[in-house]
Amino acid sequence: MNADPVASGCTDVLRDDLGWALGVVFRSYARAASAAFSDVPGGPRGYQVLAAAARSQPGSQQELAGHLGVDRTVMTYLLDDLERAGLIERRPDPADRRARRIAATGRGQDLLGDLDERLRAAEAGVLGGLGAEGDRAAFRELLARLASHVNALDPVSDACSLAPGATASP
Amino acid sequence: MNADPVASGCTDVLRDDLGWALGVVFRSYARAASAAFSDVPGGPRGYQVLAAAARSQPGSQQELAGHLGVDRTVMTYLLDDLERAGLIERRPDPADRRARRIAATGRGQDLLGDLDERLRAAEAGVLGGLGAEGDRAAFRELLARLASHVNALDPVSDACSLAPGATASP
DNA sequence: TATTGTTATACTCTATAACTATA
C-alpha cells in the first residue's frame, strides 16, 4: 500500500528546497518543544538559558544572548522571568562590576533534570520520521557539525564563548 | 576565572541540543536566503510562492499557505505584493468562483530562473560547513525525508496538494 | 570613549475576527 504520499510518486515541488525542508522541520520542532516546555518561562529558550547556566559558565549575558541568537535586550526580559520563577540568579561578577554572572538555583537544577527527559521525548517524536536509528544518529551528527561550523564563522556568536579557557577570540 | 567545567577542547554545552543546532542552521539559512532574495517581494517566501506557482498547480491560496506554513491572511498580503510586482497573477477558478488560481507571469518565470541560481549559491554557502560533498548530499537527503514525513503527518499541510504539475527534478 | 545591562519605544510579523461572495 502507498500510505506515504511522497513515496508513492507524489513528488513535491518544494521537497528539494532546503529552505522549505528546514522550515518544516524547524517549525515542527518548535511546536513540540514549546509544548514540552509550556510551564518554563521563555519556553524552549528558557530551557536553553537554564541549561547553559547550570552546565557551563555562560560568560556575560551578551555572550549568552549571541550564542542563543537573540538580542541582548531580549535576554534581559528572559532572565527577568527565569529569576522571578526562582530558576536562575544574577550574581555580581567580581572581575567586572558591570557584568552579571548567570547561575542556576538548586530549584533550577532540579527542574533541569526533568526538562531533559521531556526534551528527549520531544526530539524523539520529531526524529521519528527517520525510521532507522542509524539515520537519526547520522542526521544529528551532520546537523551538529554544520551548526558548530556556522556558529564558528558567525562573529556574533562564538562557539567557545560558553566554554572559556579553551580558545581565545580575536 | 574559574576552571572550565566542560574542559578539554572547546566543547559546546548546547552542541548536542537538537533545538540549538536547528536554530543556528535555520537562522543562518534565513539570513543567506533573505540577502539573496532581497529584491523579491516577500523575500524567501515570495520565492517559494513563485516557484510553486510556476512549477505546480498550487490549488487554492489556502493550500499553498498551509504548505508554506503561514496563515491564509498572510498569503493574501504576500500575493498582493507579488502581483503588484507583476510576478504572479490571480486568475478566477472556473470550477469554484470563490477560489483563485495562482499563476506565474512570464516575467515571474524569467526571474525564477535567476532566483534558482542565487538559491543554489546561498545553499552552497550554508552547507559549506560540511566539508565532503557526500556529507552534504546525505544531509539534504535526510532533511528532505524528515520534512516530507513531518509534512505528511501534519493535517494542516498536505504533501500532495501541490503535486500534480510539471515538476522539475534535478 | 567603549561596554554591560536596563528601560522605553517602535517596528515587524503573525494571528483573530468580521465581512463578502460564493457553494
Next chain:
DNA sequence: TATAGTTATAGAGTATAACAATA
C-alpha cells in the same frame, strides 16, 4: 450552513535608541 478570500485590528516577538554604571 460552510468555505475562499479579503480586510481591519490586536497581539507577540523583536529590534532600536537612550540611559546609568563601570571599564
